[in-house]
Structures are given as structure tokens and as C-alpha cells.
Amino acid sequence: MTSAALFATSAALGLLVLLGGAYGVLYALGAARSSPSLTGAGYACYAGQLLLVLVVCLGSPLASLWKLFMAVSGVVYGFIPPATWRLLDSIHHNQLQ
Amino acid sequence: MYRSQKLALRYFIAAITLFGVMIAAGLLSALYYIDPALLYNVFDFQMAKILHIDTLIIWLLMGFIGAVYWFLPKELGREVVGIWVAELLFYVFCSAVAVVAVVFVVVQYGGSNEFSMWFINQGRKYVEAPRWAAVGVVAVVLTFVFNVTATAWQARRITGVLGVLILDLVPLAVLYLDAFPKITNMSHDLYWWWWLVHMWVEATWEVLIGCLMAWSLMELMGTSRRIVETWLYIEVMLVLGTGILGLGHHYFWIGTPQYWLSIGGFFSALEPLPLLGMVVHAVYDAGTHHMKTTNRPAFYWVLAEAFGNFIGAGVFGFMMTLPQINLYSHGTQWTVSHGHFAFWGAYACGVIAIMYLVLQRTRSAEHFDSRAWKWGFGLLNLGLVGMVGGLLIAGITQAIYERAEGGSTLQAFVAASEHPWFRSAMYARFIFGIVFALGYFALVYDLLAIGRRAAVAAPTQAAPA
Numbered sequence: 392m393t394s395a396a397l398f399a400t401s402a403a404l405g406l407l408v409l410l411g412g413a414y415g416v417l418y419a420l421g422a423a424r425s426s427p428s429l430t431g432a433g434y435a436c437y438a439g440q441l442l443l444v445l446v447v448c449l450g451s452p453l454a455s456l457w458k459l460f461m462a463v464s465g466v467v468y469g470f471i472p473p474a475t476w477r478l479l480d481s482i483h484h485n486q487l488q
Numbered sequence: 489m490y491r492s493q494k495l496a497l498r499y500f501i502a503a504i505t506l507f508g509v510m511i512a513a514g515l516l517s518a519l520y521y522i523d524p525a526l527l528y529n530v531f532d533f534q535m536a537k538i539l540h541i542d543t544l545i546i547w548l549l550m551g552f553i554g555a556v557y558w559f560l561p562k563e564l565g566r567e568v569v570g571i572w573v574a575e576l577l578f579y580v581f582c583s584a585v586a587v588v589a590v591v592f593v594v595v596q597y598g599g600s601n602e603f604s605m606w607f608i609n610q611g612r613k614y615v616e617a618p619r620w621a622a623v624g625v626v627a628v629v630l631t632f633v634f635n636v637t638a639t640a641w642q643a644r645r646i647t648g649v650l651g652v653l654i655l656d657l658v659p660l661a662v663l664y665l666d667a668f669p670k671i672t673n674m675s676h677d678l679y680w681w682w683w684l685v686h687m688w689v690e691a692t693w694e695v696l697i698g699c700l701m702a703w704s705l706m707e708l709m710g711t712s713r714r715i716v717e718t719w720l721y722i723e724v725m726l727v728l729g730t731g732i733l734g735l736g737h738h739y740f741w742i743g744t745p746q747y748w749l750s751i752g753g754f755f756s757a758l759e760p761l762p763l764l765g766m767v768v769h770a771v772y773d774a775g776t777h778h779m780k781t782t783n784r785p786a787f788y789w790v791l792a793e794a795f796g797n798f799i800g801a802g803v804f805g806f807m808m809t810l811p812q813i814n815l816y817s818h819g820t821q822w823t824v825s826h827g828h829f830a831f832w833g834a835y836a837c838g839v840i841a842i843m844y845l846v847l848q849r850t851r852s853a854e855h856f857d858s859r860a861w862k863w864g865f866g867l868l869n870l871g872l873v874g875m876v877g878g879l880l881i882a883g884i885t886q887a888i889y890e891r892a893e894g895g896s897t898l899q900a901f902v903a904a905s906e907h908p909w910f911r912s913a914m915y916a917r918f919i920f921g922i923v924f925a926l927g928y929f930a931l932v933y934d935l936l937a938i939g940r941r942a943a944v945a946a947p948t949q950a951a952p953a
């Protein structure tokens with residue numbers, strides 16, 4: 392790997408997870424405050440994450456199996472905040488009954 | 489207050505004290521990177537670093553043990569069984585730590601023989617304490633596991649959190665035995681040593697802190713038991729499902745078979761996913777319970793735990809966990825950067841949160857707030873993030889100039905260490921280390937002072953629940 396590719400790839404990988412986190416936080420904040428604009432900002436972060444997945448898949452020297460992995464996990468990230476939120480809501484809800 | 493809870497307070501005092509020793513040793517370790525000739529042949533870098541990371545492990549373990557001794561009698565509504573042994577062993581533990589520290593400072597090292605192993609240094613990173621002291625640690629931990637299980641047994645009661653905790657303590661304690669064997673083959677040695685380090689921080693400790701956070705959430709926000717337990721089971725499964733085989737990310741370059749490249753890369757790359765779930769959970773709780781909390785310092789430290797765990801372990805870990813990247817980052821300051829952020833976020837913040845929680849009870853303060861805790865919180869986290877940022881720059885400089893361009897020769901190592909980016913980053917790390925140390929003093933001051941005035945107004949002791 393050239394040093395430029397090393398730098399770009401690792402930065403993209405770190406940023407990608409960070410955006411996943413920002414998506415999670417904003418999505419959850421949006422849901423907590425019923426604020427569509429926060430939720431929207433969350434989706435924007437997720438879109439940024441997917442964009443980075445694309446960049447890694449097309450531009451980085453990672454082996455193709457890792458690229459496949461990145462693509463699949465990029466999709467999985469999309470489900471985590473809503474699924475977690477729904478899960479938390481349902482266990483809290485059961486509790487109230 | 490139960491005797492077990494008084495013991496918890498003693499453990500917290502010891503932990504905070506060792507935290508201070510750890511910072512002093514860390515600052516000293518950082519100075520060698522600015523002046524490599526510092527204390528040459530008098531007190532060398534490796535001794536300062538050993539002190540730094542061994543006290544790290546011990547203060548966190550003491551924090552965990554103290555936390556369990558605090559929550560356990562409340563959970564079961566009775567005094568801990570065999571508490572007097574635990575009280576006795578606390579002093580044995582502290583004396584052993586002190587003696588080992590003195591030996592590390594004065595004697596430092598010995599020949600490669602049995603005597604050194606028994607009385608000076610057993611040799612494995614993070615658990616270097618000599619054998620006699622390591623035997624002592626085993627005794628303390630066994631007593632602790634006995635206290636927990638026997639109390640549950642006598643109470644004829646088990647809760648979900650406690651069940652998970654007991655199941656977790658057994659492997660956690662057994663893994664410590666990894667400090668003992670004398671293995672001469674380097675690959676075999678590292679193979680087993682990583683079980684200790686990785687299976688602690690990315691499996692058994694994660695479960696332990698999960699249990700402690702579950703109890704804390706019930707106290708802090710009045711979250712119901714059913715909720716925290718359901719959540720705990722799911723998190724534990726996910727963390728263990730990804731974390732155990734994530735072990736492979738330490739088996740890339742130590743002479744282990746090639747399949748570890750795929751196993752380690754794959755499972756460890758999944759590790760951030762459950763951590764993301766925790767972040768969502770933190771925001772959920774913050775959103776729904778924020779107004780209800782009467783203990784803002786504990787609340788903010790819990791939040792710092794969730795975020796720090798995600799960023800320090802998840803983001804910084806993921807950046808270098810694929811073998812193709814790790815080839816370049818391995819063993820550079822990049823790793824050190826991740827190590828600091830992850831330990832801080834996942835464990836140190838959690839222990840501090842619990843201390844605040846406990847102090848609110850012992851000082852019977854209805855509203856637990858102060859100005860100093862904000863200084864402590866701000867300076868510690870600013871210092872940590874600054875250090876970690878400096879280390880990241882230093883590590884990337886090494887990965888680029890020493891590895892990718894220099895081809896990992898000794899010459900390249902020296903050249904990268906003299907690179908201006910690397911050198912400035914080392915200065916920055918030291919300066920932020922000072923900021924961190926100032927935060928420590930604010931924290932200690934606050935832990936001593938917070939809630940005291942309220943306690944005068946309402947002098948009732950926290951009654952056993």
C-alpha cells in the first residue's frame with residue numbers, strides 16, 4: 392500500500408464508523424424530541440457513511456472480501472439505530488403495562 | 489451502611505490514589521519521548537511505563553471490586569458473606585501493591601532466573617508483578633468471587649444482573665492465571681498472553697462494566713430492573729459474539745496461522761456494532777430521564793462512558809483492525825492512541841461515575857452538584873482527547889514514514905522518530921498530559937468536597953435498603 396492510500400483508507404474507515412455513531416446519536420435525539428430535522432441530519436450522516444463505503448470499495452487497495460464486508464456492514468449500520476430504538480421502546484412499553 | 493459498603497469506600501480511596509500514581513508515571517514516561525537521555529541507567533523508560541500500566545490495571549480492578557462490594561448487599565438485602573476476610577485482604581492487597589511498586593522503583597530488574605520471577609518481575613506486560621504478589625492477587629480475587637457467590641447462595645436469591653456478573657467473574661479470574669506460565673517460545677507466549685489482555689478488555693471487562701452500569705442506571709435514573717436486564721442480556725451476547733473471536737486481531741504478526749488474518753479482521757470489525765447500540769441507548773436514557781436525575785456528575789460520566797467506549801474502542805480500534813492497515817499501524821503510537829482512548833472511555837469513566845453515585849448516597853445529598861466536578865470532567869476529557877490526538881498524529885507519521893515509505897528498517901524507525909510531526913506530537917501529548925493531571929486534582933478535590941454541605945443540613949446516614 393502506498394502511504395497516500397494507507398492514510399486515505401484508514402481515515403475513511405475511522406470516519407465511516409464515526410459517521411455511523413453520529414447517525415445513531417442524531418437519530419435517537421430526533422426520536423426523543425420528535426424532531427424531524429434532527430432525524431434528517433442523522434440520515435444525512437448515514438448517507439455520508441454510505442458514500443465513504445463506496446469510496447473505500449472503489450478507491451482503496453483493500454482485498455475484495457474486505458470490500459464486500461464493508462458494503463454489507465454499511466447496510467447493517469443503517470438498521471441499528473431504528474432497531475435499537477424500537478427495542479428500547481418495546482421493553483419500556485412492556486414495563487408500563 | 490453495610491460493612492461491605494464501607495469496604496467499597498476504602499477500595500475507591502485506594503483506586504483514586506493509584507490513579508494519581510498512574511498519572512505521575514505516565515507523565516514521566518512521556519518525558520522520555522522528549523528527552524530520550526532522561527535518567528539514563530538510573531530509571532529507564534521501561535520501568536516508568538511498567539509502573540504506569542500496572543497501576544492502570546490495579547486501580548481499575550480496585551474500582552470494579554469496590555463497586556461490586558457497594559451494590560451487592562443492596563441487591564440481596566443482606567451483608568456480604570465472609571466480609572471480614574475481604575476486609576483483611578484489602579490491606580494485604582494494598583501492602584502488596586506498595587511493596588511491588590517499591591521493588592519496581594528501587595530494584596527494577598534482575599537476571600533471567602527463578603528468583604527474579606518470584607521477587608522482582610514476572611514479565612508479562614500489564615501484569616508484571618512478581619509471583620508472590622500475583623499469588624496475592626489471586627487470593628484477593630478468589631475471596632471476592634467467593635464473597636459474591638456465597639452471599640447469593642445464602643440469600644437464596646439471584647437476580648439477572650448478579651447472575652451475569654457471577655458467570656463473568658469466573659473466566660475473568662481464570663484469565664488472570666495467564667500471568668504465571670513460563671513459556672520460552674515467543675509465539676506461544678504471545679498467543680496466550682493476548683488471551684489475558686484481549687479477553688479482559690474486549691470481553692469479560694465489557695460484561696462486568698455492563699453489569700455495573702446496569703445497577704448504576706437503576707440507581708441514577710430509576711430505570712426498572714426488567715428493562716436494564718433485558719438490555720444487558722442482548723448487549724452481552726453481542727459483545728461476546730464479536731469480541732471473543734476478535735482476539736484474532738492480535739494474531740496477525742506473531743507467528744500464528746494465516747487464517748487468523750480473516751477471523752481476526754472479520755470479528756473485530758464487527759465489534760463497533762454493539763457499541764453503537766450502547767450509544768443509542770445512552771441517548772434514549774438521557775432523553776427520557778435527564779430531567780429526573782439528581783446527580784449530574786454521575787450522569788455525565790455515564791454518558792462519557794458510552795461515548796468514550798464507542799469512539800475509543802469502536803472508531804479508533806476499527807481504524808487499524810483490518811490486517812492490511814494493521815500491517816502498518818502495528819506497534820506504533822497509533823496503537824497507544826487507541827489504548828488510551830479505549831481504556832479511558834470504556835472503564836475509567838465508568839468507575840468515576842460509580843464513585844459519584846456512591847458518594848451521593850454516603851453523603852445523603854439530595855441534589856448532588858458542584859462547580860469543581862465540571863472542571864474535573866472538562867480538564868480530564870480535554871487532556872485525554874488532546875493526548876490521544878497527538879498520539880494519533882505521531883502514530884500515523886510512523887506508519888507512513890517508518891513503514892510504508894521506510895520499509896520498517898531500523899534507520900526508518902529512527903528517521904520517523906525524528907520527524908517534526910512526531911516530535912511536535914510528543915510535546916503536545918505531554919502538554920495535554922499536564923491538562924489531564926490538573927483535571928485529576930479537580931476531580932480529587934471534588935470527590936472530597938461535593939455534597940458535604942448538604943450532608944451537614946441532613947446528617948442522616950444512608951440506611952440499608
Ligand code: HEM
Nearest residue numbers: 511514515517518537541823824827828831832836921924
Ligand atoms: C497524564 C496522563 C498520561 C500520560 C502522560 C500517559 C503517557 C503514556 C506513555 C508515555 C506511555 C508509553 C507509550 C509507549 O510505549 O510508547 C503510555 C502507555 C499506556 N497508557 Fe498512558 N498516559 C497517561 C494517562 C493514561 C490513562 C488515563 C490511561 C487509561 C485510562 C492510560 C493507559 C495507557 C496504556 C493502556 C498504555 C500502554 C499502551 C501500549 O503499550 O500500547 N494512560 N502512557
Ligand code: HEM
Nearest residue numbers: 689737756759801805806808809818819823827830831834
Ligand atoms: C474497551 C475496549 C478496548 C480496550 C480497553 C482496548 C485496549 C487496547 C490496548 C491497550 C491495546 C494495546 C495492547 C498492547 O499492545 O499492549 C489494544 C490493541 C488493539 N486494539 Fe483495542 N481495545 C478495546 C477495543 C477494541 C476494539 C473494539 C477494536 C476493533 C474494532 C480494537 C482493536 C485493536 C487492535 C487492532 C489492536 C492491536 C494494535 C496492534 O498491536 O497493532 N480494540 N487495544
Ligand SMILES: [Fe+2]
Nearest residue numbers: 686690734735
Ligand atoms: Fe483486542
